[in-house]
Amino acid sequence: xxxxxxxxxxxxxxxxxxxxxxxxxxxxxxxxxxxxxxxxxxxxxxxxxxxxxxxxxxxxxxxxxxxxxxxxxxxxxxxxxxxxxxxxxxxxxxxxxxxxxxxxxxxxxxxxxxxxxxxxxxxxxxxxxxxxxxxxxxxxxxxxxxxxxxxxxxxxxxxxxxxxxxxxxxxxxxxxxxxxxxxxxxxxxxxxxxxxxxxxxxxxxxxxxxxxxxxxxxxxxxxxxxxxxxxxxxxxxxxxxxxxxxxxxxxxxxxxxxxxxxxxxxxxxxxxxxxxxxxxxxxxxxxxxxxxxxxxxxxxxxxxxxxxxxxxxxxxxxxxxxxxxxxxxxxxxxxxxxxxxxxxxxxxxxxxxxxxxxxxxxxxxxxxxxxxxxxxxxxxxxxxxxxxxxxxxxxxxxxxxxxxxxxxxxxxxxxxxxxxxxxxxxxxxxxxxxxxxxxxxxxxxxxxxxxxxxxxxxxxxxxxxxxxxxxxxxxxxxxxxxxxxxxxxxxxxxxxxxxxxxxxxxxxxxxxxxxxxxx
Numbered sequence: 001x002x003x004x005x006x007x008x009x010x011x012x013x014x015x016x017x018x019x020x021x022x023x024x025x026x027x028x029x030x031x032x033x034x035x036x037x038x039x040x041x042x043x044x045x046x047x048x049x050x051x052x053x054x055x056x057x058x059x060x061x062x063x064x065x066x067x068x069x070x071x072x073x074x075x076x077x078x079x080x081x082x083x084x085x086x087x088x089x090x091x092x093x094x095x096x097x098x099x100x101x102x103x104x105x106x107x108x109x110x111x112x113x114x115x116x117x118x119x120x121x122x123x124x125x126x127x128x129x130x131x132x133x134x135x136x137x138x139x140x141x142x143x144x145x146x147x148x149x150x151x152x153x154x155x156x157x158x159x160x161x162x163x164x165x166x167x168x169x170x171x172x173x174x175x176x177x178x179x180x181x182x183x184x185x186x187x188x189x190x191x192x193x194x195x196x197x198x199x200x201x202x203x204x205x206x207x208x209x210x211x212x213x214x215x216x217x218x219x220x221x222x223x224x225x226x227x228x229x230x231x232x233x234x235x236x237x238x239x240x241x242x243x244x245x246x247x248x249x250x251x252x253x254x255x256x257x258x259x260x261x262x263x264x265x266x267x268x269x270x271x272x273x274x275x276x277x278x279x280x281x282x283x284x285x286x287x288x289x290x291x292x293x294x295x296x297x298x299x300x301x302x303x304x305x306x307x308x309x310x311x312x313x314x315x316x317x318x319x320x321x322x323x324x325x326x327x328x329x330x331x332x333x334x335x336x337x338x339x340x341x342x343x344x345x346x347x348x349x350x351x352x353x354x355x356x357x358x359x360x361x362x363x364x365x366x367x368x369x370x371x372x373x374x375x376x377x378x379x380x381x382x383x384x385x386x387x388x389x390x391x392x393x394x395x396x397x398x399x400x401x402x403x404x405x406x407x408x409x410x411x412x413x414x415x416x417x418x419x420x421x422x423x424x425x426x427x428x429x430x431x432x433x434x435x436x437x438x439x440x441x442x443x444x445x446x447x448x449x450x451x452x453x454x455x456x457x458x459x460x461x462x463x464x465x466x467x468x469x470x471x472x473x474x475x476x477x478x479x480x481x482x483x484x485x486x487x488x489x490x491x492x493x494x495x496x497x498x499x500x501x502x503x504x505x506x507x508x509x510x511x512x513x514x515x516x517x518x519x
Contacts, residue, residue, distance in 0.1 A: 007044040013221050014038035014122035015237030016054055017248035019150045021115045026184030029114070031150040031246035033237040035221070040103070040124045048075075049086065051105050056120060058105075060086050071096070071144075081110040087146070089252060099226035100125035100233035102146060102250035119148045121248040123233030125225050128205040133229040134167040139255045141165070141232045145178055145194070147249015149213070155180035157191055157249055163232050170200040172207055174220070174234075174251070179271065190273055190282075196220045196236070205229065211236045216245055230255040264345050265335045265373060274371035276487070281350065281369050290319075290330055292352040294367050300352045302330045314338045326356040333394070333514070342392050342514065346478030347372040347485040349394065349512045364406075366396055368512045370485035372477035374456055388518040389415040389484055393428050395511015399494040407432040409511050415484065417453050424451040424458060428488075428513065432496075441496045448472060456481060462490050474513065485514045 016036035020029045038053040048061035060075035067074040068090070075086040087104040091097055105120040141163040149155045161176015173196065180191035191214075198209025198220065211220035218238020225231040231254050239246035274281040279294040288304030302319035311318040319330040331351040335344040347370065354365040395409035413428035427445045434440075444464055451460030459473040474486020487510075494507035 004042050005044060007042060009039065009041040010124040011127050011223075012038055012040050012122050012124035013223070013233075013235045014053075014120055015235050015248040017117075017119040017121070017148055017150065017237070017246055019117045019119075019154060019246070021117065021150075021154055023110065023113055023115050026153045026182075028150050028153055031239065031243060033218075033239045033246040033248045035219070035235075035237060036120065038120060038122055040122065049088070051086065051120065054120070056105065056107065056118065058084050058086075058107075083108045083110075089144070089146075096144065097125075097225070097231045097233075097252050097254050100231045100252050102144075102233060102252045104146060104148070104250070106148075117154070119248055121147050121235055121237070121250050123222060123235050123250045123252060125231075125233060128224045128226055128229040130203050130205050132227055133200065133205045133224050136168050138167065139165045139230070141253035141255050143174070143176065143232070143251045143253030145176060145249060145251040147236070147247060149180060149192070149245070149247040149249075151245045154183040155191070156183060157247070159191065159194070161194065161251070163234075163251075163253055165200075165232075167200075172196075172198040172200065172209070174211075176251075177273075178213075194236075198222075207234075211238065213238065213247055214245075216240050216247075218247070222251075265348050265371075268373075274369070276369040276371060279367065279369055281371055283371075290332070290350060292330075292350070292367060292369060300328050300330070300354055300367070302328060306330075315341055326354065326362065329353040329355075342390075342516065344483055344514060344516060347483045347514050349485065349514060351394070351396075366510075368395060368487060368510060370474060370487055370512050370514065372475060372483070372485050374475060374477055384419055387417045387419065389417065389515040390518055391415060391428075391484065391513050391515025393430065393488075393511055393513045395488075395509055397432055397507050397509035399497055399505050399507040405497065406435045407507075408435060409433075409509055413513050413515065415448075415515060417458075419453065422452060422454045424453045424460070425449045426451075430509070432507070432509075443492065443495070446470075446490060446492075458484070458486065462488060464490075464492055470509075472513070482517045483515065485512065487512050 014036050017033045019031045036054045041050045046061040050059045064075040064077055066076045073088050073090050077084045084107045089102045103122050107118040109116045143161050143163055145159040147157045149157050157178045159176050159178030163174045165172050175195045177193050178191035181188045194213045196211035198207040200207050206223040208221035211218045220234050220236040222234025233252045235250050237248040271284050282291040291301040293299035306319040306321045308318045308320050317332045333348045335348045337343050349370045352367045356363040391413040393411045393413050397407045397409050399405045411429045411431045415426040417424040427447045429445055430443045446462050446464050448460035456476045461468050462470040469492050470490025472486050472488035477483045489510045491506055491508050493504050499505045
């Protein structure tokens with residue numbers, strides 16, 4: 001959709017979102033969304049665009065451009081108390097689509113104590129002829145989503161996902177995750193998931209079907225674009241039954257190999273919320289930060305500026321900073337071929353440590369979190385047959401109360417997985433290193449038997465000497481589950497240590513296991 005030379009009009013699918021928002025509080029008082037007719041044309045003389053239909057009639061010229069980049073261009077015109085803007089996707093950097101584009105027109109009228117907004121979301125371009133759409137095989141489209149969501153206030157949505165098409169049956173599915181930016185104050189936060197299903201219309205290159213955004217039922221409508229049907233564009237719209245939420249937007253994408261959705265961890269080009277048991281880890285590209293929030297506890301956040309280069313090596317990158325009540329640290333395992341422990345591409349882990357001054361001593365809060373790259377759920381399917389994974393364990397432990405001894409946990413592990421039966425078994429061989437003396441001692445194997453492995457997840461009890469001592473759960477990562485990562489905790493008798501009363505104390509341990517498929 002770049003390098004347009006002559007004036008022309010485009011086929012399109014559009015939706016209209018109308019809202020009224022309090023200019024004092026930013027709270028929404030009215031909201032509705034529906035499909036709408038629209039005319040979109042390019043003016044070869046001015047290099048601009050004209051949007052008309054459903055009460056809208058506006059032209060935007062090159063002189064109205066206020067921002068442009070490799071993926072988008074934005075126009076704006078202001079007259080009195082009215083502001084009109086047009087957001088269009090761009091392919092100037094070859095990043096997405098040549099035959100389909102997406103757009104969002106917005107008109108804001110500032111009235112007495114309120115702002116009335118009209119948003120028109122649309123896809124436009126050069127639809128494929130029915131004969132150009134494949135009738136056999138499957139295709140995966142990586143998609144970009146943009147739109148507006150109105151609940152208690154207005155949010156701008158941006159997200160990435162997939163459209164999966166079975167051309168033989170005509171079935172289409174989509175899934176993805178958005179981030180939302182509050183229009184009122186630009187606060188950014190995790191947004192809703194979306195999902196949809198449809199079927200290619202008979203003798204056509206178009207489709208329409210059911211769509212959900214954040215659990216709210218809606219509709220989506222789109223088409224395949226280009227001479228081989230290898231691009232897709234769709235518009236979505238909907239509102240909740242009580243009209244407390246309404247939204248409209250578009251998604252566009254291009255067909256590509258499944259592997260493109262699985263990124264090598266160090267090369268992630270976008271913000272991501274990693275899946276981890278019992279907590280959230282948010283990675284942000286802008287400052288290279290990792291933020292860990294264990295449940296309702298206070299979060300720990302460290303950025304690239306906090307890296308301690310003198311203490312980092314091929315195994316770990318060390319982050320540390322001083323905070324009001326002590327220090328925060330992240331020990332981040334380095335994926336890649338240079339790590340001598342295990343060479344991972346789609347999985348890593350972090351040990352988040354917070355040290356708090358308390359009287360004459362300190363309180364240490366230690367958290368372990370596995371982080372990895374999985375594909376969208378609709379792409380996940382269990383591997384067939386049996387597989388072996390070699391793994392490493394990392395963690396920490398504490399034994400005794402008088403005195404209290406802290407230890408680091410290391411060791412090897414093996415997983416024997418039967419994907420056909422959804423079971424696995426294996427063992428870990430724990431080695432504990434006394435932090436004070438440096439003494440390293442091996443303990444009896446910890447077994448995982450009768451483990452359950454389904455889809456991309458696994459879980460198991462842990463046992464030692466025929467007694468249950470803990471539990472473990474995790475996920476398979478990367479294309480077709482070539483790696484795995486999980487978290488565990490166990491309590492065993494510390495046979496190598498006696499406390500001041502002469503008894504073997506209980507040793508409490510926590511940690512992570514990361515591994516890769518044996519070819």
